[in-house]
Amino acid sequence: MSDSMSLSRVRVATTSLAGCFGCHMSFLDMDERLLELAKVVEFDRSPLTDIKHCGPCDIGLIEGGVCNAENVHVLREFRRNCKTLVAVGACAINGGLPAQRNHLDLGDCLQQVYVKRDGVEEGGVPDDPELPLLLDRVHPIHEVVRVDYFIPGCPPSGDAIWKFLTDLIGGRTPRLPHPLLRFD
């Protein structure tokens, strides 16, 4: 591929924060349309590439809410680099099912899983500085950075993601018609 060709392509980065990778699987559910997409899109940082940090991009697709300190750093890196940042899926939009921990005490949760659970004999709550600390609550990404568009669904269908991306890349305001707009 020549440099001029790569320059003309739309650069897309993707990441999963407090996500389940289901939105990325839905992205892959575009099936053979991925080949169409590959003609106009070049991927930057993504679980599907080996690029470690997000460079300047046209579109950033974010799956998952924000549940720990590393999520905050990654999200800010994407916002700095992506012209258009998109919240993909219920978790990125409202915290999703992981936000059902928001009414529980975080210390109690960690104690329950790492100390009090049957079969756990020793160790305790992991405390290595290598590990990102959890936030006391799970947040939608729009509470941390500005978000340009939202694709709802848990996950959004491959059809919905295709419709959104083709609208956006084609220069149209992205819009999901009734059958593609789902929260569940």
Next chain:
Amino acid sequence: MGGKFLFDGRPVPFEEGQTILEAARAAGHYIPHLCWHPDFPPHGSCKLCVVKVGGRHVSSCALPARDGMEVESNTPEINGERRALLQMLFVEGNHFCPSCEKSGNCQLQALAYELDMSSARFAHFYPDRPVDASHPDVLLDFNRCIFCELCVRASRDVDHKGVFALTGRGIRKHLVVNAESGRLADTDFAVSDRAADICPVGVILRKRVGFAVPIGERKYDEAAISSVAMEKGE
């Protein structure tokens, strides 16, 4: 004496005493609503039925129609206000549709689809009100309540039991069960009550029947609420 008013530019006849919403529906025009129900008097809490009359935003469920009125309903301005109201309802509660049994059959969700709501935009409140699973047949998830009072009205006026009430002020307003213990099991509530079936969202749920309807066959899967509600007279 009745007359005619203009609804989004189309003439709608009405009879004396009919509200804008009633007359518009009788003429086949849907107006979004959550707390209004054809079997009950207007309530006026959800404000989704807002329309513009003479430059003012009014509740069409409560305002009697008058001859020569010009009513705007399906306009970008009014639908934008409705969308903002829906967004407020979504952030006030825990509306995690992916795990809600009412998903696909929920009026709040269906209206959000109808009005092109892609996110709730505001900061979420994440309320913490414990579930009441004490009753053998029915479960209450108070974090999804939109305070429409339909269960309160149905239980009081139809079932003559008075099982439910709203209490508290402002953002602390919440649904309660009228029993000394506060538990549904300690009332004479029955699954055959009118109040058991009237919740437009996922607060009052029958036990052991969740997720019985396949995706694609739920109430609002095939058609938008604007057509479903008119067909079923809701």
